[in-house]
Amino acid sequence: MKIYILADMEGVSGISGSSFVLADGANYQLGRKLLTQDINACVKGCFKAGATEVIVCDAHCTGSNILWEELDPRAELIQGNGYRARFPEIAGSAGLILLGYHAMAGTFEGLLEHSYSSREIQNIWINGKKVGEFGIDALIAADKGIPTIMTSGDDKLCEEAALFHPEVITCQVKKGLGCQAARMLSAIKAHELIEKKTVEAIKKIKTIKPPKTKFPVTLRVEKIERGTVPNRDSVKLVDGRTYEAVGRASVEDAFKKLFC
Ligand SMILES: [Zn+2]
Numbered sequence: 001m002k003i004y005i006l007a008d009m010e011g012v013s014g015i016s017g018s019s020f021v022l023a024d025g026a027n028y029q030l031g032r033k034l035l036t037q038d039i040n041a042c043v044k045g046c047f048k049a050g051a052t053e054v055i056v057c058d059a060h061c062t063g064s065n066i067l068w069e070e071l072d073p074r075a076e077l078i079q080g081n082g083y084r085a086r087f088p089e090i091a092g093s094a095g096l097i098l099l100g101y102h103a104m105a106g107t108f109e110g111l112l113e114h115s116y117s118s119r120e121i122q123n124i125w126i127n128g129k130k131v132g133e134f135g136i137d138a139l140i141a142a143d144k145g146i147p148t149i150m151t152s153g154d155d156k157l158c159e160e161a162a163l164f165h166p167e168v169i170t171c172q173v174k175k176g177l178g179c180q181a182a183r184m185l186s187a188i189k190a191h192e193l194i195e196k197k198t199v200e201a202i203k204k205i206k207t208i209k210p211p212k213t214k215f216p217v218t219l220r221v222e223k224i225e226r227g228t229v230p231n232r233d234s235v236k237l238v239d240g241r242t243y244e245a246v247g248r249a250s251v252e253d254a255f256k257k258l259f260c
Contacts (some may be wrong), residue, residue: 002048003202004093004146005039005075006137009060010102010112012038013173013190019181021060021112034187035060035088035100036067038152038173041191042099043072045198055089060100084260086140086252095140095149095205097198103156103176104132108155111176116259122241125223126251127214135164135211136219139251142210149208150201152194154182156206165211169204171197219254220244234258 009021012035020031046054054075058066063081063228071077078088090096090213103110105121115121115132124131126139134157138148150169151161158170171194174184185193201208222242223229234257235243 001051001205002093003047003051003089003095003097004047004090005042005054005056005097005099006059006087007035007039007056007066008098008100008102009035009065010100010114011157011173012100012182013152013194014187015100015113016174016182016184017105018112023061031227032065032067035065036070036121036189037190037191038139039066039075039098039114040070040072040199041194042097042150042152043075045195046097046145046202046245048073049202050204055093055192057087057089060152081119084256086137086255090141090144090146093146095202095221096138096146097201098134098137098148098151098161101134101151101153101157101161102120102132103154104130104134104247105154107132107160109176109178111154111174111179111182113156113176120223120228121223122224125218125220127218128220131164132160136163136255137169137252138211139213140255142212143250143252145210147205147208147210149205150196150197167208169197169201169208172231186191213251215247215249217251218245219247219251219256219258220259 019025057078061110105115154176245257
């Protein structure tokens with residue numbers, strides 16, 4: 001059984017602000033270590049629950065945050081960026097884990113809330129429903145018939161995920177007290193929880209169905225600044241800051257038209 005872990009950084013246990021997730025931030029090197037520790041707790045849970053192959057994709061920013069030399073040797077790492085697919089090498093996976101995730105842009109007291117780019121994007125909708133990265137990623141995996149089985153992050157991420165995809169197992173490692181503040185579990189407790197929730201998710205994997213969406217699917221993006229809408233044929237202009245793209249049979253298709 002192959003499990004695919006897509007790792008972001010904002011929802012990692014022990015991370016409470018931008019200084020941990022920006023490459024020039026004062027706490028970034030600590031942030032990398034904390035990220036790797038959360039991943040190792042998750043990998044441990046995967047193998048404990050019966051996984052035979054685990055792929056970890058480093059999905060934050062440039063994709064070179066995870067401390068490769070400290071990664072559990074049973075897992076393999078996808079590092080870097082610029083690949084065409086949202087989830088490279090995901091084919092054949094029994095389940096997807098969205099680890100270290102965060103709430104959508106604009107979420108009240110969501111720790112480091114944003115949707116793909118905090119500098120550029122105000123809102124994203126899918127078929128008229130507001131979504132964040134959790135929802136879009138869960139649907140891109142669903143395109144391939146792969147269920148999103150577990151996600152970890154703050155309380156706001158967990159609420160958003162449970163609303164969007166009620167079957168997903170949520171793992172709350174901290175409580176957002178604002179965009180740059182959180183109340184956190186200790187490292188030991190957080191790692192134990194991640195391992196436990198991963199085991200629970202994999203044990204339930206056969207009962208967790210991928211979330212459904214209607215096709216053709218429309219993804220709409222509202223930018224923060226005017227004059228930043230891309231000028232290309234694949235997108236339709238809605239107004240000076242808003243544009244959308246249609247995916248005939250896949251969410252990833254619409255996603256690529258907007259962002260790639
Ligand atoms: Zn990130």
